[in-house]
Amino acid sequence: xxxxxxxxxxxxxxxxxxxxxxxxxxxxxxxxxxxxxxxxxxxxxxxxxxxxxxxxxxxxxxxxxxxxxxxxxxxxxxxxxxxxxxxxxxxxxxxxxxxxxxxxxxxxxxxxxxxxxxxxxxxxxxxxxxxxxxxxxxxxxxxxxxxxxxxxxxxxxxxxxxxxxxxxxxxxxxxxxxxxxxxxxxxxxxxxxxxxxxxxxxxxxxxxxxxxxxxxxxxxxxxxxxxxxxxxxxxx
Amino acid sequence: xxxxxxxxxxxxxxxxxxxxxxxxxxxxxxxxxxxxxxxxxxxxxxxxxxxxxxxxxxxxxxxxxxxxxxxxxxxxxxxxxxxxxxxxxxxxxxxxxxxxxxxxxxxxxxxxxxxxxxxxxxxxxxxxxxxxxxxxxxxxxxxxxxxxxxxxxxxxxxxxxxxxxxxxxxxxxxxxxxxxxx
Numbered sequence: 001x002x003x004x005x006x007x008x009x010x011x012x013x014x015x016x017x018x019x020x021x022x023x024x025x026x027x028x029x030x031x032x033x034x035x036x037x038x039x040x041x042x043x044x045x046x047x048x049x050x051x052x053x054x055x056x057x058x059x060x061x062x063x064x065x066x067x068x069x070x071x072x073x074x075x076x077x078x079x080x081x082x083x084x085x086x087x088x089x090x091x092x093x094x095x096x097x098x099x100x101x102x103x104x105x106x107x108x109x110x111x112x113x114x115x116x117x118x119x120x121x122x123x124x125x126x127x128x129x130x131x132x133x134x135x136x137x138x139x140x141x142x143x144x145x146x147x148x149x150x151x152x153x154x155x156x157x158x159x160x161x162x163x164x165x166x167x168x169x170x171x172x173x174x175x176x177x178x179x180x181x182x183x184x185x186x187x188x189x190x191x192x193x194x195x196x197x198x199x200x201x202x203x204x205x206x207x208x209x210x211x212x213x214x215x216x217x218x219x220x221x222x223x224x225x226x227x228x229x230x231x232x233x234x235x236x
Numbered sequence: 237x238x239x240x241x242x243x244x245x246x247x248x249x250x251x252x253x254x255x256x257x258x259x260x261x262x263x264x265x266x267x268x269x270x271x272x273x274x275x276x277x278x279x280x281x282x283x284x285x286x287x288x289x290x291x292x293x294x295x296x297x298x299x300x301x302x303x304x305x306x307x308x309x310x311x312x313x314x315x316x317x318x319x320x321x322x323x324x325x326x327x328x329x330x331x332x333x334x335x336x337x338x339x340x341x342x343x344x345x346x347x348x349x350x351x352x353x354x355x356x357x358x359x360x361x362x363x364x365x366x367x368x369x370x371x372x373x374x375x376x377x378x379x380x381x382x383x384x385x386x387x388x389x390x391x392x393x394x395x396x397x398x399x400x401x402x403x404x405x406x407x408x409x410x411x412x413x414x415x416x417x418x
Binding site for chain 1: 255256257301307308309315319320321323324326327328334335337338339340341374375376
């Protein structure tokens with residue numbers, strides 16, 4: 001049995017859109033957005049979904065860049081459509097800047113906490129000079145990481161925390177991907193057992209879908225949700 | 237705002253588009269040398285530039301950065317579905333057809349057809365679990381040759397149809413003439 005592939009706009013996704021719209025309001029000004037939260041809450045998926053649908057640039061920060069600003073700049077230049085980025089730091093920076101000025105786009109940098117703090121200086125220059133917003137996505141430690149750089153922190157215009165997936169979101173998710181009707185109690189049990197982790201919610205919904213398929217129903221009771229949660233904990 | 241080619245407003249628009257962002261003062265000095273003499277003869281250029289900027293602001297082609305400084309901000313075109321799938325593939329490197337469907341809203345047949353197109357270009361390979369891995373990243377999405385061929389075939393068919401109609405018309409006219417001759 002497979003779940004129907006549907007992207008469900010949870011509260012976190014809606015907040016993400018509000019953040020991006022808020023950044024758009026200050027168009028032309030150097031500014032950062034900050035998205036943080038525990039792993040498994042759907043930050044990366046949301047960022048990739050938004051970037052694909054809004055011609056933004058999504059980039060995952062790689063540990064391999066820690067020693068080379070040039071590698072980062074070249075990767076960014078390629079993401080912006082520069083087919084053969086210059087192999088000198090200043091020229092690569094200029095190539096990125098030229099692209100952003102002629103075609104302003106939001107840049108989303110995922111797993112930002114992996115980036116060495118010394119890179120923040122030219123990232124600030126990029127947003128200031130191009131006027132394109134840059135959004136940092138990462139885990140909770142991203143806040144002290146950015147606060148340590150006062151000039152960067154002062155440019156953080158918008159920030160949101162990705163919260164645990166709520167029972168209401170689970171109701172909509174189960175209906176969209178599996179056509180299941182969860183009552184409030186059942187959704188609450190799934191929310192609790194998953195700890196708000198989207199991947200675990202997916203696992204539980206799949207278990208419920210299988211259970212409902214066997215019983216020939218689409219209505220999920222609290223009892224069924226408890227069984228699904230227990231099965232998941234036992235790794236079945 | 238549809239500008240007439242070579243008009244003062246269009247010159248300002250083109251200049252701002254090229255520069256990305258510029259102040260009214262900069263645009264004024266450029267227009268003094270770029271505009272045709274008859275366009276600015278006996279007139280103050282700065283208010284003319286300001287008036288153009290007001291129009292461009294209204295049509296959302298530019299955005300105000302600070303007082304007197306503007307940037308090109310043409311309205312965003314909607315992103316094509318295959319371009320969305322390309323972005324997702326490049327971001328994730330390994331994706332399933334379901335991922336593409338979920339994150340872009342593409343239908344399964346369309347997503348599968350698009351993946352086949354990429355396989356044809358040898359940009360992706362299929363993994364044992366059915367997912368697709370990007371093995372060669374040309375940055376820019378390749379053209380869909382099958383789609384181009386389909387469009388070419390449609391164009392040829394249309395051209396043949398119109399030629400056939402013309403020939404039928406011609407044959408009819410010849411026949412009428414032949415009948416008219418005693």
